[in-house]
Amino acid sequence: MRELQIAIIGAGIAGLTAARALQLMGFRPVVFEQAEVLGEVGAGLTVTPNATHVLNALGLESVLEEIGMRPDRGGVKHWRTGELLVEISRGNEMREKYGAAYYQVHRADLHQALAAQVEECDPGAIRTAHSLTDFEQGKEGVRLKFAQGHTASADVMIGADGVRSRVRTQLFGAERPRFTGYVAYRGLVPFEALPDGVIEPTSCLSTGPHRSFTRYLVRGGRWVNFVGLTERQDWREEGWSIRADVQEMLEEYADWYPDVRTIIRSTPEHGLFKWALFDREPLPEWTRGAVTLIGDAAHPMLPFLGQGAAMGIEDGMVLARAFAAASSVSEALRRYEEARLQRANWVMLESRKTALNYHSGNDENFRPGRHVSAESLGLMSYNPAEIPI
Numbered sequence: 001m002r003e004l005q006i007a008i009i010g011a012g013i014a015g016l017t018a019a020r021a022l023q024l025m026g027f028r029p030v031v032f033e034q035a036e037v038l039g040e041v042g043a044g045l046t047v048t049p050n051a052t053h054v055l056n057a058l059g060l061e062s063v064l065e066e067i068g069m070r071p072d073r074g075g076v077k078h079w080r081t082g083e084l085l086v087e088i089s090r091g092n093e094m095r096e097k098y099g100a101a102y103y104q105v106h107r108a109d110l111h112q113a114l115a116a117q118v119e120e121c122d123p124g125a126i127r128t129a130h131s132l133t134d135f136e137q138g139k140e141g142v143r144l145k146f147a148q149g150h151t152a153s154a155d156v157m158i159g160a161d162g163v164r165s166r167v168r169t170q171l172f173g174a175e176r177p178r179f180t181g182y183v184a185y186r187g188l189v190p191f192e193a194l195p196d197g198v199i200e201p202t203s204c205l206s207t208g209p210h211r212s213f214t215r216y217l218v219r220g221g222r223w224v225n226f227v228g229l230t231e232r233q234d235w236r237e238e239g240w241s242i243r244a245d246v247q248e249m250l251e252e253y254a255d256w257y258p259d260v261r262t263i264i265r266s267t268p269e270h271g272l273f274k275w276a277l278f279d280r281e282p283l284p285e286w287t288r289g290a291v292t293l294i295g296d297a298a299h300p301m302l303p304f305l306g307q308g309a310a311m312g313i314e315d316g317m318v319l320a321r322a323f324a325a326a327s328s329v330s331e332a333l334r335r336y337e338e339a340r341l342q343r344a345n346w347v348m349l350e351s352r353k354t355a356l357n358y359h360s361g362n363d364e365n366f367r368p369g370r371h372v373s374a375e376s377l378g379l380m381s382y383n384p385a386e387i388p389i
């Protein structure tokens with residue numbers, strides 16, 4: 001089994017986690033990435049203990065301490081008054097309770113750390129400028145074709161190619177990602193640009209009718225990452241992550257308490273992006289022959305539980321463990337899917353329900369329903385490095 005040629009399509013967080021976990025278990029995977037260079041894509045990500053367990057097992061604990069913020073306190077605030085409705089403790093108790101810490105990081109920092117590990121172990125393991133267009137399965141394994149004219153062959157192929165996965169389309173048909181009706185505004189504001197007292201508590205979600213606003217610190221506390229989730233009937237703009245206008249976002253949050261508006265107003269020029277949120281229906285299976293899916297390719301989800309990347313990280317570790325434990329490709333893929341499908345699909349559906357809970361109500365007396373979070377759903381007590389597979 002250790003001689004297997006494993007091709008991973010996509011060097012996102014899920015693909016790189018799988019690659020690194022497979023390397024640690026003695027395999028030599030190759031990651032094919034469409035981008036010409038691996039770059040600074042994305043903004044903040046929460047890494048909850050269920051994902052931290054994996055990153056720790058990959059040897060990234062000290063890196064997480066360096067690139068991650070461990071917020072001491074979090075809270076939920078009222079959209080109009082700014083009143084603190086719920087207080088959440090996120091400090092050292094998290095580590096004591098779950099055996100792994102809770103971090104808030106910049107996606108680019110985590111991505112870079114994973115990519116560096118993979119390349120250090122096996123220079124050339126990540127092949128950029130390889131955009132998969134097509135593949136064929138036969139007795140000899142999988143034959144891969146790339147837009148740039150290259151071809152490759154593998155015994156097994158892992159589709160980690162994100163919400164618009166080509167691998168998924170070829171395996172299960174051309175069902176298109178669904179525009180969920182949510183548009184996310186994302187930005188990063190220098191901490192020093194904000195007046196004292198605006199960032200209190202350090203991590204905060206504000207919820208209101210048809211909108212929410214989350215902000216937390218990243219990069220040593222030098223930057224405030226924010227995501228404003230709003231509702232829209234349709235998405236007609238070109239692309240799915242485009243530059244946005246500060247004035248437009250301020251209009252969306254016109255009646256909100258001043259701190260939220262101050263943060264939005266402080267976004268540096270060209271630093272605000274709009275991002276239409278797409279998801280898909282849960283799949284009843286992820287595998288056909290020697291090809292399977294992980295991460296957003298398998299289960300793209302709304303960000304209301306902050307679990308999208310975490311689920312891809314969980315997949316990567318469980319997939320690698322399944323290969324290490326199995327004696328054939330089909331057994332490995334079956335064990336992986338059996339261990340993961342139900343949990344990931346459930347979290348997808350819970351993320352949709354949580355959206356309704358956050359954005360419900362339409363008046364000033366708005367109170368969010370019971371505060372549902374990854375923690376209240378029990379997601380954090382799962383250790384992908386140890387669960388039975």
Ligand SMILES: Cc1cc2nc3c(=O)[nH]c(=O)nc-3n(C[C@H](O)[C@H](O)[C@H](O)COP(=O)(O)OP(=O)(O)OC[C@H]3O[C@@H](n4cnc5c(N)ncnc54)[C@H](O)[C@@H]3O)c2cc1C
Nearest residue numbers: 010012013014034046132161162295296306307308309310
């Ligand atoms: C507003 C927002 C906030 C979020 N916040 C959180 C959070 O707090 N915590 C959390 O855990 N998650 C969060 N997420 C979700 C998280 O960002 C995603 O779930 C996660 O990044 C998906 O990782 P992935 O590796 O599966 O896919 P991607 O990151 O999309 O990576 C896919 C990779 O595949 C490559 N690729 C695509 N097609 C091809 C092809 N044909 N050939 C070769 N390469 C290809 C792409 O270039 C890309 O590098 C959030 C998402 C949103 C929208």
